Each structure stands twice: as structure tokens, then as C-alpha cells.
Amino acid sequence: MPKDHGIGASSKRREDIRFLTGRGVYTDDMALHAQAAAVFVRSNVAHGRIGKIDTTKASAMPGVLAIFTGEDFKDVGGNPAGWLINSRDGTPMREPKRPVLAHGKVRHVGDAYAAVIAETVAQAKDAAEQLAEDSVIEELPAIVDMKAAVADASNRVHDEIPDNVCFDWGWIEDNRAAVDAAMKAAPHVVTLNLVNNRLIPNAMEPRASIGEYNPGTGDYKLTTTSQNPHLTRLLVAAFVLGIPENKLTVVAPDVGGGFGSKIYHYGEEALVLAAAKKLGRPVRWTAERSESFLTDAHGRDHVTKIELGCTKDGEILAIRTETLANVGAYLSNFSTATPTFLHGTLMSGPYKVPHVYVNVKTVFTNTAPVDAYRGAGRPEATYSLERVIDQMCRELGLDPFEVRRKNLLTPDQFPYQSPVGLLYDTGNYQATLDKAVQMADVAGFEKRAAESKARGKLRGMGLSTWIEACGIAPSNLVGILGSRVGLFDAATVRVNATGNISVMVGAHSHGQGHETVFAQIVAEKLGIPESSVDIVHGDTSKIPFGMGSYGSRSLAVCGTAMTKAVDKIIAKGKKIAAHMLEAAEGDITFEDGKFSVSGTDKAKTFGEIAFSAYVPHNYPLETLEPGLEETAFYDPANFTYPAGAYICEVEVDEGTGKVEVVAFHCADDFGNVMNPMIVEGQVHGGVGQGIGQALLEFTTYDENGQLLTGSYMDYPMPRAEDVPFYNVDYSCQTPCTHNPLGVKGCGEAGAIGSPPAVVNAVIDALHRGGHTHVKHIDMPVSPSRVWSAING
Amino acid sequence: MTKVSMTVNGKAVSGEVEGRTLLSSFLREGLGMTGTHVGCDTSQCGACVVHVDGKPVKSCTVFASDVAGATVKTIEGMANADGSLSVLQQSFQDHHGLQCGFCTPGMVMSAAALLAENPRPTEHEVRHYLEGNICRCTGYHNIVKSVMAASGQDVSALAAE
Amino acid sequence: MHNFDFAKPSTIADAANALAGEGAQALSGGQTLIPTMKQRLAAPGVLVSLTGIAEMQGVCTGDGGLHIGAATSHAVVAKDAHPHYRALAELAGGIGDPAVRSRGTIGGSIANNDPAACYPSAVLASGATVVTNKRRIGSDDYFQGLFTTALEEGEFITSVVFPIPQKAAYVKFNQPASRFALTGVFVAKFANGVRVAVTGAGNDGVFRWKEAEAALSANFSASAISGLTVDPAGMNTDLHGSAAYRANLVKVLTGRAVTAAG
Numbered sequence A: 001m002p003k004d005h006g007i008g009a010s011s012k013r014r015e016d017i018r019f020l021t022g023r024g025v026y027t028d029d030m031a032l033h034a035q036a037a038a039v040f041v042r043s044n045v046a047h048g049r050i051g052k053i054d055t056t057k058a059s060a061m062p063g064v065l066a067i068f069t070g071e072d073f074k075d076v077g078g079n080p081a082g083w084l085i086n087s088r089d090g091t092p093m094r095e096p097k098r099p100v101l102a103h104g105k106v107r108h109v110g111d112a113y114a115a116v117i118a119e120t121v122a123q124a125k126d127a128a129e130q131l132a133e134d135s136v137i138e139e140l141p142a143i144v145d146m147k148a149a150v151a152d153a154s155n156r157v158h159d160e161i162p163d164n165v166c167f168d169w170g171w172i173e174d175n176r177a178a179v180d181a182a183m184k185a186a187p188h189v190v191t192l193n194l195v196n197n198r199l200i201p202n203a204m205e206p207r208a209s210i211g212e213y214n215p216g217t218g219d220y221k222l223t224t225t226s227q228n229p230h231l232t233r234l235l236v237a238a239f240v241l242g243i244p245e246n247k248l249t250v251v252a253p254d255v256g257g258g259f260g261s262k263i264y265h266y267g268e269e270a271l272v273l274a275a276a277k278k279l280g281r282p283v284r285w286t287a288e289r290s291e292s293f294l295t296d297a298h299g300r301d302h303v304t305k306i307e308l309g310c311t312k313d314g315e316i317l318a319i320r321t322e323t324l325a326n327v328g329a330y331l332s333n334f335s336t337a338t339p340t341f342l343h344g345t346l347m348s349g350p351y352k353v354p355h356v357y358v359n360v361k362t363v364f365t366n367t368a369p370v371d372a373y374r375g376a377g378r379p380e381a382t383y384s385l386e387r388v389i390d391q392m393c394r395e396l397g398l399d400p401f402e403v404r405r406k407n408l409l410t411p412d413q414f415p416y417q418s419p420v421g422l423l424y425d426t427g428n429y430q431a432t433l434d435k436a437v438q439m440a441d442v443a444g445f446e447k448r449a450a451e452s453k454a455r456g457k458l459r460g461m462g463l464s465t466w467i468e469a470c471g472i473a474p475s476n477l478v479g480i481l482g483s484r485v486g487l488f489d490a491a492t493v494r495v496n497a498t499g500n501i502s503v504m505v506g507a508h509s510h511g512q513g514h515e516t517v518f519a520q521i522v523a524e525k526l527g528i529p530e531s532s533v534d535i536v537h538g539d540t541s542k543i544p545f546g547m548g549s550y551g552s553r554s555l556a557v558c559g560t561a562m563t564k565a566v567d568k569i570i571a572k573g574k575k576i577a578a579h580m581l582e583a584a585e586g587d588i589t590f591e592d593g594k595f596s597v598s599g600t601d602k603a604k605t606f607g608e609i610a611f612s613a614y615v616p617h618n619y620p621l622e623t624l625e626p627g628l629e630e631t632a633f634y635d636p637a638n639f640t641y642p643a644g645a646y647i648c649e650v651e652v653d654e655g656t657g658k659v660e661v662v663a664f665h666c667a668d669d670f671g672n673v674m675n676p677m678i679v680e681g682q683v684h685g686g687v688g689q690g691i692g693q694a695l696l697e698f699t700t701y702d703e704n705g706q707l708l709t710g711s712y713m714d715y716p717m718p719r720a721e722d723v724p725f726y727n728v729d730y731s732c733q734t735p736c737t738h739n740p741l742g743v744k745g746c747g748e749a750g751a752i753g754s755p756p757a758v759v760n761a762v763i764d765a766l767h768r769g770g771h772t773h774v775k776h777i778d779m780p781v782s783p784s785r786v787w788s789a790i791n792g
Numbered sequence B: 001m002t003k004v005s006m007t008v009n010g011k012a013v014s015g016e017v018e019g020r021t022l023l024s025s026f027l028r029e030g031l032g033m034t035g036t037h038v039g040c041d042t043s044q045c046g047a048c049v050v051h052v053d054g055k056p057v058k059s060c061t062v063f064a065s066d067v068a069g070a071t072v073k074t075i076e077g078m079a080n081a082d083g084s085l086s087v088l089q090q091s092f093q094d095h096h097g098l099q100c101g102f103c104t105p106g107m108v109m110s111a112a113a114l115l116a117e118n119p120r121p122t123e124h125e126v127r128h129y130l131e132g133n134i135c136r137c138t139g140y141h142n143i144v145k146s147v148m149a150a151s152g153q154d155v156s157a158l159a160a161e
Numbered sequence C: 001m002h003n004f005d006f007a008k009p010s011t012i013a014d015a016a017n018a019l020a021g022e023g024a025q026a027l028s029g030g031q032t033l034i035p036t037m038k039q040r041l042a043a044p045g046v047l048v049s050l051t052g053i054a055e056m057q058g059v060c061t062g063d064g065g066l067h068i069g070a071a072t073s074h075a076v077v078a079k080d081a082h083p084h085y086r087a088l089a090e091l092a093g094g095i096g097d098p099a100v101r102s103r104g105t106i107g108g109s110i111a112n113n114d115p116a117a118c119y120p121s122a123v124l125a126s127g128a129t130v131v132t133n134k135r136r137i138g139s140d141d142y143f144q145g146l147f148t149t150a151l152e153e154g155e156f157i158t159s160v161v162f163p164i165p166q167k168a169a170y171v172k173f174n175q176p177a178s179r180f181a182l183t184g185v186f187v188a189k190f191a192n193g194v195r196v197a198v199t200g201a202g203n204d205g206v207f208r209w210k211e212a213e214a215a216l217s218a219n220f221s222a223s224a225i226s227g228l229t230v231d232p233a234g235m236n237t238d239l240h241g242s243a244a245y246r247a248n249l250v251k252v253l254t255g256r257a258v259t260a261a262g
């Protein structure tokens, strides 16, 4: 019988009620008294020198309240990169300033160089159009292609950076010679050149921000579409505008999806605050979707050469990669960590590989900044590995299932120190592979392939076995790796006098359902109904601290902080109970919401204890403070390591090249599962995005740096018709050993494991159909690409 | 500015609009009914779908003036009279058919229109009908399931297809 | 979007008067015009809505075939044309999505003549007549290249008359983002021959594939065109497919349309 409440139950989401009745409150839904509208003037050239911006006409237009240009912000700070990465030669990365509004040069189409504040959006747009006409931007040649950017030192995105390279990173540099030697000695070497296609995150709620300022107190408030309000507060306050943190509240209300793109601080947030201060009125900006396309941080965009050295029977001996990673025009907050420590450290996958070396050069181009997008670095690593392993099988005539089995780490090898710096705590990769094979009825594939053939379609099957490092944390570890912030988390559990509970958490839910799941955990631990627990998130004035939600960290890191705070509540409750029951503290046990004296029937309910903490008539006031509220900060000992095996089946229409995913099976190990319904939903969403990357989505800038896929007319988003029902299993569980919940995180798995499974399936289908000349097709494996590959 | 009147969720409403005022803006800004969302500027995402005279319509792609006198239904009008969730809304909650909730109002309105036309749609029919509603969170699995379940079909086996 | 005055006449005559004015433009379903205005690519001074004109609504049979009022929505055509001209109804039912079909109209689609739109292929393959407030225009004269038609200033479509073929089918291959036709082929078999019209592929908009028409008029089966080739020179190349790819689609989809027509 599945549980119907508490840990492990598929409790229904309480947040759904407001979303299903139109009562959610997203940033753009708030209408504040006397609110003014901000509209940005954005560059329509990719690269240009800003000349005179004549504000005379625009300022005089109806409703216009203020105009800002880069000049107004030239003396405040830039929006910083969160991670310092050193190049192979030990020199630090190049870190150009990222201003609130472009100053001197514009560096990508959509780069804002001015902003108009007016009474209404329409008036601000009219004036912005005028201002664009009255601005002189001298167009410079655009730097779009990464290889050309590196080769041509005369053309620079940032004048002070000659070769447009941010850094040239080697991981692990000291192992390089040994890897080269192992590769040289390998009986067989497989090489693939891969493009990991640039994606545009497309959270369905466009970014929006409202700035407020109270001249009477000097307090600022920023309401914004953020995955991590505290980080945004830190960046805006300490780095950009120089506001004391105690004078700035950041609120992230209901947020309509993030997928990475709303982790980062963007200039629009600083602008609305500055404008609110100048005008003494709230100022709101809401992105139009076309602005989102141009300015949300994009994802992926790697060009990789991967080599794999192996024995003739498929034992992997060495892996070496060389990657160009696009960072776009400026360094977004996590952009330097994504292609390095979230990518290079995963390059041995779930396999025992003795020698691995990763080289990544990050390149500035006149395109939108690129940063972490669902999976962030790990999908790129997984794709490279799983594609090259498939190619190895093909070249050597080996079975892809057998080859993976041969190379996977075995359960007795944990904890496992990988050659690229990670310490895997637990796992059982055979179990998930076996499970996937069973779910997919691999044995019945030939029969299904024959049926497809009878319908004129080529059927193929693709496998990927993958691992990720999640629960992005250990501050000491990320500190060594270059992070400039800590990655712990925090929670406060406040028991109210009447026994109900408010929990303030540093994680932020923008679809993940924390309000439900976190409440399940607290309710279970305290033996009270879930409905007695409320989760408060997304407001720096209410929450102790937090580093937000991304990297599948909410439960593993913040959930643990919350659990520790609950433990403190129980510990204090025991003290109170001991006093009330006139027993020794050591004799008090807590179970099913009751504090009892062991071996007796003397007990106090949780509610009674809470009441006495707030009405301390009979209370150990000499030794114990009244009240029942505890805060815990938690910094884990390690990353968590979810892993799994995915199997995809596709049908290919040879006439049109169209690929249809006809079955998708996921066997995941997420450690312990708190709410199965939500875990499944997370996997579905991730796989949907992974299929999108594999088959549909791409981002094209032309040679002048114009974004050609800047709307849903040209950027193919996966729709309901493009994906199948997914078959999801999470029964293989090796609980994480270093957090008390034993959880690993599930938010990114689907997006990490699925793209190579899809592409491997397509290549398999084509080979089965006799198109054996097709070695590889870059993502998205679109109809025209498949057709061209077949007929090429 | 001209005055338009219409019936929204059973109530007569009116307001001053410009020629260019879209139905979505009239609802959100004019009437303060922010359940209807705007997710794009090219009429593709479907977050803004409402019913106009019983038909699904992208409220971002129709002028308020052009539907003067019409009967409009939005997500705010979908619950039962006593405020409880309708069968379709309840099915979305039961089957986890939403995550961030941003696409949800449009999804529910489109799905309601489908069920009005076709009370027992197949999986393919549901997917096809929702072609104009983009969801970035759910991978659509649980949305399709929610809609099929709301039509009274047994969806317990679907997950393990 | 720039502001404008809004008018909603209820007769063709009133609409003609309103549209004769300076800066006036017709608004039908708005499913193309409104997004265009949002991008500030169109800025009419007066918008004249045609959807309030009863005589421009609906589907009925009459002289010359099936008459469809220009302001009839795709959804209504999908339903009401079905008993008379199934391929046309199915085409209408495959345009965009249900919400687009609730509003978008045949007149707006044909007036706009988007090179990736569906209706133009049906009009051309059926040899339909475009009826305006001023005259009747044969389909071969009506379409004049990308977004260009025979319509003159102040002229607007009031209905379209479709001869009903013996057999017909439309096969559309979606552009993966917009879901318009990357290529769509409409095949219509009449007693006096077969017409094949292709949308989405040609670099000058909708066109007739005359070689296929000849071959299919002689033998209405998919195999009849297997020896033909489509010259990529006349095809469009964009992000979603090269000219060669589209040339292939024209042939593949024509074959499939013939099979579907039965």
C-alpha cells in the first residue's frame, strides 16, 4: 500500500489550487499604485560603437518620465562572474565588465544601451523607438563563429581581450601527458566531432522585474523572476549598485519556470531599482518574448572533438576532449563554471576509465551570454561520452549494452575516486541498466522493428547510461574549484503557538513543488498533518538565507538544512517535555507527534509542547528560552550522484527524414524518493527538453550576428505532438550516504540522459535501414538533416 | 478611447479601451483578471487562451473592440459554483498536469474546449488539439493524462506504456 | 503596436466605403495581422473588421461548386465543408491550432498569400474563383508571388468558390517551429484532368507542378510520378530546409497525396 501522506507519498500539490484557478501571482500580475513602465532600447546590431544618444525628442514625448543610458551607470559596478577559472598556464580568466546598460560598445543584438521610463508601456515603447532613431551606433564587424573569433586577433568583442578567449582550461592538466600516452598506446581510437547545439531556455513566463524605493527609509524592494532571490540580492547590492544588503529586499513570487535562465542577475533588475529611486515610484519591466529570445542567457553551444582509446573488445582505456565553448558577449554569473567544473568533472561518466583529459577554451562572441541551462555542462559531457561509445561499438562490431556493462563501475567500487576529481559516494549502475532493459523489452525489439518496416518506417534503439553531479554545494570544494560564493543552504522552522508551522526555506520553487514536498518531510518528522505546515520561499525579508534552486540542489541541500532545523525543534521539544513531565531529558522519546517518557504512558503532544513554549507558565525559563523556532544552515560533504539508464526507440521516415520518438524508458537512481508523483514529473519535463534538444531546437545567428531563431516562428519548441508518453522508473535506489534524507536530486536527469539516447537511436535506425555511411548527425536531428545524411 | 461591454465569467463588464487594446490586456489590466497569461508576442504559445462565445481563442490575438458583446470565459471562471475545482481542474491536480503553472490557464481552457467538442479523445487527439499550447515544464505527459482522465478514461496504465 | 480607429461594418457596402478611406485596412481573423502590428511592421490608421458581415460568413453549395464566405473561420470550414469537399475541410482543420482556427479566416489567408500558408494550394489546385467586392478572379491569375495577389487598393475578398473535384487530398509537412507548411501539396482530380498545387516550397510562393499534373492526368497513381524530378532551382532555402530537401518533399508529398486521395 503506497503511503498517503508524509515522506514517500504522492501528495497532491497544494500550489496547484491557485494555479488552476488563475490565482497565482507572478511578477507581471502585480499592479502597484503609481507604477511606471520601463522599456529598453536594444541594439539591433551585434557589435557597434555607441556614438551620440540624443534624448531630446524622446524625453519630450507624452508620458515620458526618465531616460537612462550607459553613461548613468558607468561608475557603478559590473555584474560579476561567480566563478574564477584559471587557464592551463595558471593565468586567471579574462573578465570584462558587464555594465547595467551598454557603455562604449554594444556587443550583441538585444544588448540594452538605454531605457525609457514612462507612464505606460505603450508610451515608453513609442519613446524608445524615437530614441533608437536618435542614437548613433557605428556598426563593427560581428564576431559570431567561435573558430574565427579565436583565429582573428584584430576583431575583438572586448577591446582588451585580443584573441576573444576567456580562458583555456585543462582538466586535469597534470594528467595530460599520461592521457596522451595511454591514447597513443590504445589498440583502437575512435574520434567524433560533435556540436552541442545552442538552446534558448524559454521558461514560459518571460522575465519581469519591479523596482520600489521608499525615500523615507531608504529601503529598496525588487520583485523579480528569480530562481534565487538571495543571490540576486547579493549581486545587486554588493556588486552592482552598492546598496547595503539590509536595505534591499528581493522577492521572487510565483515564477513561471527557470531552467537556469532565472538564476542569474540581469541588468534590467538594477535598472528598475535605480529608476524607482530616481522617480520615487515603482517601476516595472516585463520582457516581451522576443526580448527573452535575445537576452535570456542561452545554453550549451559547445563544439567538441572527443577521442576514445579502447581495446578491440571495447574496454575503455582513455578519453580526451577538446572543446570550444561559447560564453557570448559577457560573462553571465555561472557561465565560467558550466563548461568547466560542471562538464569536465563528469567526463568519465559512470565508467571506470583510467585516463581522462578535458580541454575547454571559452570564447567571447557577439551573441547573447551563454550560461547554465537544465543540466548545465553535464548534458554536454554525457552526450560526448555516450555518442563516442556508440561509435566505438559500431566501429568494432560490439553490442552497446554489453560494452556498457563491461565498463560500468560495479557496486563494490564505491566510494569511487574518478580521474577527473569527483568522489562518487554510491551507485549501482548495473541495476538501472538491467531495469531499463527490462522496461524497454529489448528482447522484443526485432519484432517491433519488423512491424515498423511493414509500415514503411525504420526503427532504431538507442541507449545511454549516465551520471551527474548534483546538489551543487560543498562550499569548500567549490571554493577550491573557483566559486566566489558559498553553496550551502538554510531554513528556519517556526512553530507557532498553536502548533502549526511556517518553514522559511532558501530554495525557490518555480515549478518543482517545494510547498508540497517540503511540507511532507516536516509533517512526517513531526508526526503532524501536512496541512499544518506552510512553506515560505522567495522573499529575502522572511527567509534566513539561501542559494536558491538549480543543479538539483533544493532537497539535497536546502531540504537537509530544513531537516536539521526540525531536529533542533525536536531536541528543544524534548527539553520542554522533560520539564513538563518531570522526567530526565534522556528519557524522553519523540514519536508520532508525541513526546513520551520511555517505559511510561506519560506523554505530551507536539501541540502541547508548542503551546507551552509560547505560554511558558510551566517552563524551565532559567535554562531554556521560550518560543519554538530553529534555524539551520547546511553545507554538505559532497555532491550527490544520481545516475541512470535511458533507452529510446525511434521511427524514421526515409522519405521526409522525420524522426518520431515512439518509446522512451528511464531507469533512474535518485536515492530516496520523497514524492514519486513529483519525481516522475521532473523526469518527464527533463526528457521532454532533451528530446527537444535532440530533434528540434537550435539557435542560429547569421554572419552579422542577427538571431534568426528569435521567435516561436523559427525556434522549434517541443509540443505535445512531438513527444510520447515516457516510461519512468526510480525503484533502483542507492541512497546518498552524506545527507540524512538519502536523496540525490532529480531535476536535471531527464535533460542529461536523453539527448544521446535519441541520437543513438536515430543512427541505429539508419544503419539498420542500410544507410551505413552515416556516422553522425548533429543535433537537432531534424528532418532535413536526416534526409541530407541519408542522401548525402 | 471607446467603451466596450462584454460578459466575462457570467458577469457583465465594461471598460474604456483604445482600438489597439487586446482582449488579453483588457482582461489583465482593465479587469485585473491576471489568470490569463501572456507568454509570447507571435500568437504561438497559447498561455492566453480563453473562450469567446464558447470557442477557444488566443486573447493576445484579438482586439477587445472586436469581441464587444461577446461571452468570454477565463480560467477564473472554470471552478464549480461553490469554488471547488471542476472535474478538469481536479484532474490536472490529481495527475500533476502542471508544474510552474504559467501555461496552465491556457492549457485548461484549450482542454476544456476539446472536451466540449470531443468528450472521449484519444491520446493522439489530445496531443493534436494542444498543438498551440506550449509547456516547458511537464514534457506534456501528465497534461495529456490529465485531459484523458478528465474525460473518464482509465489512465492508470498509461505511465507504463 | 501603434493605435488606430476601429470600425466594424455589417454590410459589404459599408465595408467598401470604410476601406476606401485613407490608411484603412481590412481585419479579418487577425491571426496574421495582429502579430504583424505588434512588431510594428503594419500600422494602419483605421482597421475595418470584416467578421461582422453576415453575407461574408458560411459555407454553402451553389453555382460553380462550394461557396465559402471570406470571413468564414477555418474551424467552420473544417466542419461545414466536410460533407461536400473533404480534402478542403481537412486542410482547414490542419491550419495552426484550434484557437487560431476559431478566428483565422479563408479570406485573410488568401489575401495574405503567405508562401507557407495552406489555403492557397487548395484554391490553386481546385481552380477556385476568388470573388471580391469588385470582380471575380480565377486562381491562376490571383496568386502573384510572395505575399502578392491580384487584389487592388480598396478591394477585398467576399467569398471563394471551389469547384468540387472527384478526388482530392492535401498533405502538409510542418515547419517544426511555426507549424505552417514547410511544404504542402494539394492534389485534385477533376473529370478533365488533375491539378497539383504546392505551397511552402517554391521561392515565388504557391505554384502548380505541371509535369505531375500531366502524369497524373494520364494515370492517377503515386507511381505515375516516380520518374519525375523537381528542380531545386525554383525552391526556397531557409533554416528548416534546403532547396534540394524541399524539392524532395514536393515529390514525396505529391505521391502521398495521390495515395490519400484514393
Ligand SMILES: Cc1cc2nc3c(=O)[nH]c(=O)nc-3n(C[C@H](O)[C@H](O)[C@H](O)COP(=O)(O)OP(=O)(O)OC[C@H]3O[C@@H](n4cnc5c(N)ncnc54)[C@H](O)[C@@H]3O)c2cc1C
Pocket: B042, B043, B044, B132, C025, C026, C027, C028, C029, C030, C031, C032, C033, C034, C050, C070, C071, C094, C095, C096, C097, C100, C103, C104, C105, C106, C107, C108, C109, C110, C111, C112, C114, C116, C117, C118, C119, C151, C155, C156, C157, C158, C178, C179, C180, C181
Ligand atoms: C500560431 C499560428 C499558426 C498558424 N498556422 C497556419 C498554418 O498552418 N497554415 C496556414 O495557412 N496559416 C496558418 N496561420 C495563419 C492563419 O491561417 C491566419 O488566420 C491567416 O493567414 C490570416 O487570416 P486572418 O483571417 O487571420 O487574416 P488577418 O490577420 O485579419 O488579415 C491578414 C491580411 O489579409 C488582409 N485581409 C483580411 N481579410 C481580407 C479580405 N477579406 N480581403 C482582403 N484582404 C483581407 C488583412 O488586411 C491583412 O493584411 C497560423 C497563424 C498563427 C497565429
Ligand code: FES
Pocket: B037, B038, B039, B040, B041, B042, B043, B044, B045, B046, B047, B048, B049, B058, B059, B060, B061
Ligand atoms: S500569449 Fe497569446 S499565444 Fe502566446
Ligand code: FES
Pocket: A204, A256, A257, A511, B097, B098, B099, B100, B101, B102, B103, B104, B134, B135, B136, B137, B138
Ligand atoms: S507548467 Fe510550466 S510551462 Fe507548463
